[in-house]
Amino acid sequence: MIAHRLVPPFQGGPLWGWVGPLLVALFGGILRFVRLGEPRAVVFDETYYAKDAYSLLRHGVERAMLGDAKNPVADRRLMAGGLDIFKQCPAPDECAAFVAHPPLGKWMIAAGEWLFGMNPFGWRFAAALAGTLSILVLARVARRMTRSTLLGCLGGLLLALDGLHLVLSRAALLDVFLMFWVLCGFACLVADRDAARNALAARTAAAREAYGPPLGVRWWRLAGGACLGAACAVKWSGVFFLVAFAVLSLAWDMGARRAAGARAAYRGALAHDAPGGFGAFALLPALVLLASWAGWFAGPGGWGRGWERATSGGPGFFVFDSLRSWVSYQVQVLGFHTGLSDYHPSMSEPWQWPLLVRGVLFHYDTGRPAAECGGGAGKCVQGVLAVGTPALWFGAVLALVALVVRYGVTRDWRAGAVLLACAAGWLPWFYYALADDRTMYLFYLAPVVPFMVLAVVLVAGLVLGGAAAPPPRRAAGAAVVGAFALVVLVDFWWLQPVLAAETITQAQWWARMLMRSWMTSAPRS
Numbered sequence: 082m083i084a085h086r087l088v089p090p091f092q093g094g095p096l097w098g099w100v101g102p103l104l105v106a107l108f109g110g111i112l113r114f115v116r117l118g119e120p121r122a123v124v125f126d127e128t129y130y131a132k133d134a135y136s137l138l139r140h141g142v143e144r145a146m147l148g149d150a151k152n153p154v155a156d157r158r159l160m161a162g163g164l165d166i167f168k169q170c171p172a173p174d175e176c177a178a179f180v181a182h183p184p185l186g187k188w189m190i191a192a193g194e195w196l197f198g199m200n201p202f203g204w205r206f207a208a209a210l211a212g213t214l215s216i217l218v219l220a221r222v223a224r225r226m227t228r229s230t231l232l233g234c235l236g237g238l239l240l241a242l243d244g245l246h247l248v249l250s251r252a253a254l255l256d257v258f259l260m261f262w263v264l265c266g267f268a269c270l271v272a273d274r275d276a277a278r279n280a281l282a283a284r285t286a287a288a289r290e291a292y293g294p295p296l297g298v299r300w301w302r303l304a305g306g307a308c309l310g311a312a313c314a315v316k317w318s319g320v321f322f323l324v325a326f327a328v329l330s331l332a333w334d335m336g337a338r339r340a341a342g343a344r345a346a347y348r349g350a351l352a353h354d355a356p357g358g359f360g361a362f363a364l365l366p367a368l369v370l371l372a373s374w375a376g377w378f379a380g381p382g383g384w385g386r387g388w389e390r391a392t393s394g395g396p397g398f399f400v401f402d403s404l405r406s407w408v409s410y411q412v413q414v415l416g417f418h419t420g421l422s423d424y425h426p427s428m429s430e431p432w433q434w435p436l437l438v439r440g441v442l443f444h445y446d447t448g449r450p451a452a453e454c455g456g457g458a459g460k461c462v463q464g465v466l467a468v469g470t471p472a473l474w475f476g477a478v479l480a481l482v483a484l485v486v487r488y489g490v491t492r493d494w495r496a497g498a499v500l501l502a503c504a505a506g507w508l509p510w511f512y513y514a515l516a517d518d519r520t521m522y523l524f525y526l527a528p529v530v531p532f533m534v535l536a537v538v539l540v541a542g543l544v545l546g547g548a549a550a551p552p553p554r555r556a557a558g559a560a561v562v563g564a565f566a567l568v569v570l571v572d573f574w575w576l577q578p579v580l581a582a583e584t585i586t587q588a589q590w591w592a593r594m595l596m597r598s599w600m601t602s603a604p605r606s
């Protein structure tokens with residue numbers, strides 16, 4: 082009985098626990114990979130990351146490109162099929178480019194460029210793959226948290242139908258990789274929670290000692306720490322999740338030892354679990370982060386690579402010199418982000434994000450008359466608007482409110498975990514908005530989207546009722562949950578042309594703008 086109390090059994094067999102999520106991921110993958118090369122253009126911040134990724138392939142570091150934002154010479158050459166896009170300098174370090182984000186996400190983009198060439202499909206391939214795999218991971222972690230394959234598949238389906246997730250999975254930006262590694266880290270820690278509780282249940286007598294038994298090497302927790310280190314190696318904002326999930330994992334250890342009967346559960350977790358947690362959430366992520374900078378450490382061509390020698394006036398010990406130069410570089414990056422306050426028509430504030438007050442226009446082309454896309458007067462539009470599926474996001478806001486109430490009443494660990502993850506990915510941006518007036522965009526919330534979906538899944542489980550609920554109660558709950566999923570599907574289908582660069586008339590484009598604030602820079606003529 083203690084095993085069932087510590088780790089409740091799954092509903093249904095393991096076969097469908099994999100088949101169902103894989104089918105949902107396949108559906109999401111079709112949405113993400115079909116017409117992935119459209120639009121045939123360098124959209125939004127692809128102008129930085131696609132080219133930086135190619136520079137990593139060619140030189141191991143990011144190098145300066147031809148042109149600038151007002152005269153994108155390199156972009157035009159790429160779209161014409163040319164690869165001569167780098168500035169030429171007498172010495173490698175003279176062409177070093179200052180970049181604001183760590184390299185791992187760009188290395189992932191570079192893998193697609195290496196496989197499929199320096200073209201829109203190539204530089205978007207890794208994003209589409211990460212987006213598709215995240216659907217599978219979300220379905221599996223939702224299943225583990227709810228013990229229900231049906232609810233797990235619902236979670237994967239809802240993530241597949243989110244507009245912001247779709248757009249970021251079809252563009253060579255970094256945020257989809259940040260989201261992927263954060264979600265993988267969380268999934269590993271949920272699996273570690275089950276594994277630790279299974280180990281305690283198997284050692285009943287030892288679990289009831291004062292501290293409970295040590296649990297040995299916890300491979301799932303190490304995997305989670307590595308994934309969170311990878312998140313930090315994509316964007317520094319991954320550190321918010323790293324700290325939050327480290328605290329969450331220790332809290333789960335304390336709760337597991339107390340549930341197993343340990344008389345001094347909190348001290349037991351500090352004695353047996355915290356030392357390994359330090360390795361998993363501090364040392365291992367630091368190693369992953371440093372490893373992602375291998376190209377910068379390997380040669381002299383990276384930005385600031387010779388800073389220590391220039392400031393000290395002479396040669397020193399190579400490793401320490403390199404690390405000092407690297408730390409100086411990261412301080413410059415922090416200063417860059419702190420002072421980033423340039424106006425952009427698609428910028429928005431973090432308190433506006435959950436309500437989708439403003440989308441982000443990635444691409445907008447009106448180069449053909451409307452007669453060519455089935456319309457009358459006016460022009461055709463091929464555009465990409467990064468915005469969430471409203472029915473899903475508004476439902477998620479209500480679900481998060483419900484989880485606040487549920488956690489306050491029942492201390493449901495699942496509600497607490499989802500709320501903590503959402504807070505870690507959202508609330509820090511309030512500081513930057515209020516104290517720094519920083520330029521920010523809706524897609525900064527991308528790592529939170531899977532946890533918004535998990536909130537909906539947990540509330541859907543409450544609406545469905547437990548397995549012991551009367552059949553009429555279950556039927557009514559299934560009708561409500563099914564109706565919500567259908568509304569999300571229809572809403573996504575309606576928005577899909579403006580998410581995936583389909584060619585439509587301007588009238589059709591504007592008919593899909595739920596809020597006029599979604600479009601702040603595109604003409605309406």
